[in-house]
Amino acid sequence: MITQEQIKQIATYLQDAEYEKREVVKVTASIKPDLTFDEAYLVQEEIVRMKLAEGKKIVGPKMGLTSYAKMKQMGVDEPIYGYVFDYMLIDNGGQVKLSDVIHPKVEAEIAFVMGEDVEGPGVTGAQVLAATEYVLPALEVIDSRYENFNFTFPDVVADNASTSRVVFGTALKKPDQFDLELVGTTITINGEIKELGAGAAVLGHPANSVAMLANMLARKGEKVKKGDIILTGGITGAVMLSKGDVVSGKFDGLGEVAFTVV
């Protein structure tokens, strides 16, 4: 059992690490060795409450660890979710400041802009596509707050799924114009292709990721909401970033997203 005091203590520990841009020892090796998956989401919810109380706004939920290979590696059978906030957004073509983050990595994702609420359980990818207003390309900068990226599944859930910065593309496309599972994607850094993949890397189809999110949220009586902009999970592996990197994500038919690391 976790107490309300422990939830607040862990949430503050992780949020301070984020705001002070420093690594911390994982929760399961310090404050709460037996932190469970459900308790970790209670910590994440507390972090969300704390940020909302500071006046920060939710852009939308994000899904993480959405490839079957990553799930197998972590010994879990479903992905995780977290929340993107307004202060995390970087303009397309803008700059990610290394002094604002700890040890960032970038991954390429497809984002969904929801035109209608989607409420689980039992939501399918087809229902998600019917409720989607637009899709757009994105680069997500993840930045685990844990020392040496050493964390367990509950640790990363508590840490808001490593969410740190997001650069959205500027072209909005209707989802029925594409076979999103076939969208070929590359990440290029300083002119060299570092990672590549196709939309199917995300649970077979990125819409399945939103469906799974709706079904996971339904367990606590929540839903995917009209207006949410949802990151569906990495199509590519995550690449470490260094000062001076010029980063570009190219998504066949969806466009390009870019930023520079300064």
Ligand code: 0L1
């Ligand atoms: O967005 C995500 O896929 C979350 C990744 C969490 C694990 C990590 O920090 O590598």
Ligand code: MG
């Ligand atoms: Mg991600």
